[in-house]
Amino acid sequence: MIGIHEEPRPVSISTHLYRILLAAYPSGFRQEYGPYMAQLFRDQCVHSYRRSGPSGMLWLWTLTLFDFFMTVLEEHLQRETFMSKEKFMRLSGWGMMLGALALVLGFAASGGESSYYDPLGGRDGFYEYAQLFLVPSGIFLITLGILGLRMRYGKHSGILGNLSLLLSAASGFVSFIAAIPLFILNDGPWWEITMGGLLNIFVGLAVFGLAALRRKPLPRWNALPLLTGIAFPILLTVGVQTDQSGEIVGPIVMLWSSVGVGILGYLLRGDVPREPFPVG
Amino acid sequence: MAKMMKTPEDLLPLTPAVFNILLALADGEKHGYGIMLEVEENTNGQMQMGPGTLYGSIKRMLKAGLVEETDERPDPELDDQRRRYYRATGMGQRVLRLEAERLAGQVALARAKDLLAGIAGGGA
Numbered sequence: 086m087i088g089i090h091e092e093p094r095p096v097s098i099s100t101h102l103y104r105i106l107l108a109a110y111p112s113g114f115r116q117e118y119g120p121y122m123a124q125l126f127r128d129q130c131v132h133s134y135r136r137s138g139p140s141g142m143l144w145l146w147t148l149t150l151f152d153f154f155m156t157v158l159e160e161h162l163q164r165e166t167f168m169s170k171e172k173f174m175r176l177s178g179w180g181m182m183l184g185a186l187a188l189v190l191g192f193a194a195s196g197g198e199s200s201y202y203d204p205l206g207g208r209d210g211f212y213e214y215a216q217l218f219l220v221p222s223g224i225f226l227i228t229l230g231i232l233g234l235r236m237r238y239g240k241h242s243g244i245l246g247n248l249s250l251l252l253s254a255a256s257g258f259v260s261f262i263a264a265i266p267l268f269i270l271n272d273g274p275w276w277e278i279t280m281g282g283l284l285n286i287f288v289g290l291a292v293f294g295l296a297a298l299r300r301k302p303l304p305r306w307n308a309l310p311l312l313t314g315i316a317f318p319i320l321l322t323v324g325v326q327t328d329q330s331g332e333i334v335g336p337i338v339m340l341w342s343s344v345g346v347g348i349l350g351y352l353l354r355g356d357v358p359r360e361p362f363p364v365g
Numbered sequence: 366m367a368k369m370m371k372t373p374e375d376l377l378p379l380t381p382a383v384f385n386i387l388l389a390l391a392d393g394e395k396h397g398y399g400i401m402l403e404v405e406e407n408t409n410g411q412m413q414m415g416p417g418t419l420y421g422s423i424k425r426m427l428k429a430g431l432v433e434e435t436d437e438r439p440d441p442e443l444d445d446q447r448r449r450y451y452r453a454t455g456m457g458q459r460v461l462r463l464e465a466e467r468l469a470g471q472v473a474l475a476r477a478k479d480l481l482a483g484i485a486g487g488g489a
Contacts, residue, residue, distance in 0.1 A: 114420075121397055123416075125416045129398075149416070152414075157417070
């Protein structure tokens with residue numbers, strides 16, 4: 086039973102996640118309107134949750150994420166000091182490193198759960214909230230990193246390399262969006278969508294890795310994208326064939342892939358041209 | 366003053382978001398959530414503004430002098446210090462009236478071309 090002043094957990098979690106997303110807006114806009122936007126989103130959450138429960142929240146998140154992506158871009162463009170390509174690439178490199186760390190910690194937190202099927206916030210509440218925060222954040226940051234990789238190396242890796250990074254980034258956004266309801270609802274197709282998106286992130290990276298081996302767009306370690314991307318698809322393929330992905334192999338592959346992503350982020354962060362990046 | 370002042374006509378046509386926010390503020394000051402609810406109700410749920418669209422529009426409307434922040438509260442008992450209230454300025458009201466007239470003209474044109482036949486209120 087929810088008291089008058091007691092906020093349902095999905096509402097407080099959603100409001101917290103939205104406050105994190107607000108960091109993507111230009112600082113002036115965020116400082117001026119961020120608290121009021123968070124308050125408005127909280128009001129929307131309460132209304133949706135009371136009216137339609139978790140499905141209402143899910144619909145609200147879908148609309149809000151669309152609004153978020155469109156208006157973040159719009160506010161940066163209207164500021165007329167849209168983040169330079171160099172700054173974006175450098176930040177996306179940091180994002181990749183942080184995202185890899187968040188992903189490892191998020192999946193490590195799943196090991197602390199005694200049951201994957203109990204409702205959010207039960208006896209495994211700490212581990213569940215850790216996953217809810219870390220896994221979507223990790224996927225989002227890695228996706229930004231892949232966009233940075235594409236911006237920096239896409240043109241020099243040919244059509245195949247460029248498109249595969251685009252596929253990887255698009256899959257990342259799909260996976261990120263699905264990861265939020267995955268941990269809130271603990272039901273539905275979200276696990277498959279999240280993992281399918283994650284798989285395609287790494288498939289895209291592996292294909293980019295093939296192009297990188299041939300065209301060598303990276304300053305060094307051109308085999309790294311392939312080594313990073315290939316482990317996860319192999320694990321899932323073997324897992325499907327043998328009907329198990331392995332209690333030991335799974336975490337090792339996740340660690341391997343995340344370390345690879347982290348190193349790629351490190352490489353990208355340090356390989357941003359000082360001069361304005363050529364346009365066109 | 367070197368700064369060029371914009372006339373209400375310069376701001377037309379309005380975007381659907383700006384028009385609906387001004388329409389929501391036509392009968393008094395409201396906070397962001399109040400504006401959002403009224404827009405949703407006025408458009409039968411066809412326009413659902415997210416926080417980014419609402420506050421992005423408000424930012425531009427403040428800059429254009431269409432709305433202003435207000436310290437007045439419609440009902441002090443329901444006041445919430447976490448909220449910011451807005452109201453339409455005189456300029457905002459003029460722009461809203463002009464835009465409504467412009468839209469009415471478009472509807473009249475559609476009616477004259479018999480495009481609204483069969484729609485409630487659309488008969489000649």
